[in-house]
Amino acid sequence: MKFVSLLGATGSIGQQTLDVIASHPYQFKLSAMSVGRNIEAAQHIIHKFNPEICAVQNEEDAAALQSKVSTNTKIVFGMDGLIEAAVSTKASILVNAVIGSVGLLPTLKAIEAKKTIALANKETLVTAGHIVMREAKKHNVTILPVDSEHSAIFQCLNGEAVDEVEKLILTASGGSFRDRTREELKNVTVKEALNHPNWSMGAKITIDSATMMNKGLEVIEAHWLFSFDYSKIDVILHKESIIHSMVEFADTSIIAHLGQPDMRVPIQYALTYPQRLELINGKRLNLWEVGKLHFQKMDYDRFRCLKLAFDAGEMGGLMPAVLNAANEKAVELFLDGKITFLEIEEMIEQAMLQAVNVSNPELGAIQETDQRTRQFVESLLNKGR
Amino acid sequence: MKFVSLLGATGSIGQQTLDVIASHPYQFKLSAMSVGRNIEAAQHIIHKFNPEICAVQNEEDAAALQSKVSTNTKIVFGMDGLIEAAVSTKASILVNAVIGSVGLLPTLKAIEAKKTIALANKETLVTAGHIVMREAKKHNVTILPVDSEHSAIFQCLNGEAVDEVEKLILTASGGSFRDRTREELKNVTVKEALNHPNWSMGAKITIDSATMMNKGLEVIEAHWLFSFDYSKIDVILHKESIIHSMVEFADTSIIAHLGQPDMRVPIQYALTYPQRLELINGKRLNLWEVGKLHFQKMDYDRFRCLKLAFDAGEMGGLMPAVLNAANEKAVELFLDGKITFLEIEEMIEQAMLQAVNVSNPELGAIQETDQRTRQFVESLLNKGR
Numbered sequence: 087m088k089f090v091s092l093l094g095a096t097g098s099i100g101q102q103t104l105d106v107i108a109s110h111p112y113q114f115k116l117s118a119m120s121v122g123r124n125i126e127a128a129q130h131i132i133h134k135f136n137p138e139i140c141a142v143q144n145e146e147d148a149a150a151l152q153s154k155v156s157t158n159t160k161i162v163f164g165m166d167g168l169i170e171a172a173v174s175t176k177a178s179i180l181v182n183a184v185i186g187s188v189g190l191l192p193t194l195k196a197i198e199a200k201k202t203i204a205l206a207n208k209e210t211l212v213t214a215g216h217i218v219m220r221e222a223k224k225h226n227v228t229i230l231p232v233d234s235e236h237s238a239i240f241q242c243l244n245g246e247a248v249d250e251v252e253k254l255i256l257t258a259s260g261g262s263f264r265d266r267t268r269e270e271l272k273n274v275t276v277k278e279a280l281n282h283p284n285w286s287m288g289a290k291i292t293i294d295s296a297t298m299m300n301k302g303l304e305v306i307e308a309h310w311l312f313s314f315d316y317s318k319i320d321v322i323l324h325k326e327s328i329i330h331s332m333v334e335f336a337d338t339s340i341i342a343h344l345g346q347p348d349m350r351v352p353i354q355y356a357l358t359y360p361q362r363l364e365l366i367n368g369k370r371l372n373l374w375e376v377g378k379l380h381f382q383k384m385d386y387d388r389f390r391c392l393k394l395a396f397d398a399g400e401m402g403g404l405m406p407a408v409l410n411a412a413n414e415k416a417v418e419l420f421l422d423g424k425i426t427f428l429e430i431e432e433m434i435e436q437a438m439l440q441a442v443n444v445s446n447p448e449l450g451a452i453q454e455t456d457q458r459t460r461q462f463v464e465s466l467l468n469k470g471r
Numbered sequence: 472m473k474f475v476s477l478l479g480a481t482g483s484i485g486q487q488t489l490d491v492i493a494s495h496p497y498q499f500k501l502s503a504m505s506v507g508r509n510i511e512a513a514q515h516i517i518h519k520f521n522p523e524i525c526a527v528q529n530e531e532d533a534a535a536l537q538s539k540v541s542t543n544t545k546i547v548f549g550m551d552g553l554i555e556a557a558v559s560t561k562a563s564i565l566v567n568a569v570i571g572s573v574g575l576l577p578t579l580k581a582i583e584a585k586k587t588i589a590l591a592n593k594e595t596l597v598t599a600g601h602i603v604m605r606e607a608k609k610h611n612v613t614i615l616p617v618d619s620e621h622s623a624i625f626q627c628l629n630g631e632a633v634d635e636v637e638k639l640i641l642t643a644s645g646g647s648f649r650d651r652t653r654e655e656l657k658n659v660t661v662k663e664a665l666n667h668p669n670w671s672m673g674a675k676i677t678i679d680s681a682t683m684m685n686k687g688l689e690v691i692e693a694h695w696l697f698s699f700d701y702s703k704i705d706v707i708l709h710k711e712s713i714i715h716s717m718v719e720f721a722d723t724s725i726i727a728h729l730g731q732p733d734m735r736v737p738i739q740y741a742l743t744y745p746q747r748l749e750l751i752n753g754k755r756l757n758l759w760e761v762g763k764l765h766f767q768k769m770d771y772d773r774f775r776c777l778k779l780a781f782d783a784g785e786m787g788g789l790m791p792a793v794l795n796a797a798n799e800k801a802v803e804l805f806l807d808g809k810i811t812f813l814e815i816e817e818m819i820e821q822a823m824l825q826a827v828n829v830s831n832p833e834l835g836a837i838q839e840t841d842q843r844t845r846q847f848v849e850s851l852l853n854k855g856r
Contacts, residue, residue, distance in 0.1 A: 241724060245630025250747040252755075322759055332729070337736055337743075338753040339626060340729040344717070351722055358722075362635040368723040370637075373766035374707055381758035 089176050091118035093192055094183035096127040098288045099206040103181050106354045109366035114357060117175040120168050125151050132159050138175050141167035168192050173199040182207045185290055186414055187456050190214055197221045204356035206232035208303045213407040214452050215310030230356040231311055235304050237352030238330035238343030254308055255332040257324040261295035264325060274427045293417045297430055302395020306406050309399055316400050323382035345371050390431045403445040404455045411459035412437035424467060433463050474561050476503035478577055479568035481512040483673045484591040488566050491739045494751035499742060502560040505553050510536050517544050523560050526552035553577050558584040567592045570675055571799055572841050575599055582606045589741035591617035593688045598792040599837050600695030615741040616696055620689050622737030623715035623728030639693055640717040642709040646680035649710060653773060659812045678802045682815055687780020691791050694784055701785050708767035730756050775816045788830040789840045796844035797822035809852060818848050
């Protein structure tokens, strides 16, 4: 029996993690969880999974929730609560599926507590990859990817020697607007952007998929997870999202991971690694049903956010934190109808241009940069640009 | 430095094995070899690689060859010579690339001599898989596949647990006639059959590729190499031959091996396993250059030879030997212009129908069946069917 702590239980990844846990009741038990402000959903989850602890965003919600659930489940709140949920139970693995840079601190605390980390929170590695990997190494903790692309690469590296790898090849569906020109992107709506062709995901990540920033963050994440230079990481357009990613070796062999677009696969793999379990109600992939797989060279002019992410990754230091915070804020503004789709990348670029970089920054500097960048992007809006 | 014994040095696989050996002079040294009757080619190879021993088919050729090369290389002949080349040097690995059932005995002798076996000779496993794998287990010898499909599967199984495998999926290009109907197959010529769209191979294997018997033999080989029931082995049509084969796991994950159609990849992998080396002058695969990959459900009525192979495999015992010998003889008759393309499968089916099967046969019974089946097929020709 593996005990699991799950941060971000009501999000898309969180819900599917709960599905996996529920589908293998003799293998997994939820011992801690967090939600944001969806108290009703939290109540249902607590009723079903009976965790020891549940963290919510604020004190008021915590009191309201505690009054509705058994005292077997302790309700905590705020960042302290989130960290308590991450570290305090006998969970051997932390699934970090919170969205945004709030996921960083609990991850670091869980590493100190020697929990295996299953990481769906990209920002943790993007903004502080050097710290996270340094701490993971120091405490001899395994970081398991939950992203479909990184899980694919991780699986393709099974039994292989890292120094025989020529290249990591991440596949990108191209998102909601893959077939539109830049000209056509000028007036796209929020609703159109949220209509992803292959994956059903949360709003922020669906927009990131449309801008290709999602792939950019994954490139930076891959750099840290697998310790490869950016020159050894490639992105290829593959609209069916059937090949989830690939690894090319010195002998020209390419090992690829294929499957249905089902996030439960990487989630379950992180939970069962190094074993595999049956995916309950999983749909098997018949390639003859798919018929054709398409591939296209990545166009870095068309997808400027991906180029910005490679740039930020190569610059290193604070720059990925700038990229990420500017993107989070800009996507928020886009979802709120305050800026256009193409202004997302413009704002990120401006934020990167104004940033003062330092190498190997500590947590405080990263958090400060995160805040300052968000304010800067906000100020762009007020200036009317 | 790894010392290599190579049987079948002048064939397609043999030549490419020599290329790999020559391309890594600090890693590999040819210490023994065999050829059939191509004495001139043997002379060149001996001059270049200076092996300790070279086996040829007959005594006359042996004498002629010995007179032309240094006495550093001992020339031997016949089956005894072939076995001597397989076992007598300090080679740690035997690459068995001879064509046909003549490859069986040297393989068994090399297993007894505790050599690692790199097997390009399908018939060895097809006709006597139960004996070969039993002996390999007994002598703790590794059998490494050299076929592109089996090497792909072997690589996809790296670091994985066999009991978590759902299915092996072999890809088949469809061969020279993949787009023709059965009606159109009636009058195809030998020349047309020899024109394979993706791979440059020998005549026998190119015909086997057109009849799909090649895939059938691979299915039986996969059954023995990886110890999977035939119900867990699938074949899918994939005309580009870019995905070389796949493994599907319990969690619906599929791991695939991709690459250019270059037999040096599986050959070199067998020589370097478990490491990988750079493939010298290897062409890397860019999927965006390929653009599209196509997949189609296998049609067992269209490709009757594949169905016959599954049947023979499932029946077991002597039946794969009957299938193989009937196929070898029928292909020979087709290449000689004595029968039509579709008569190949008819002859194999008739040979299977007349055969008396026994389970778990020993070597003598297999060899006797091989001879009797060839005679039976020959007799079909004389009867005018």
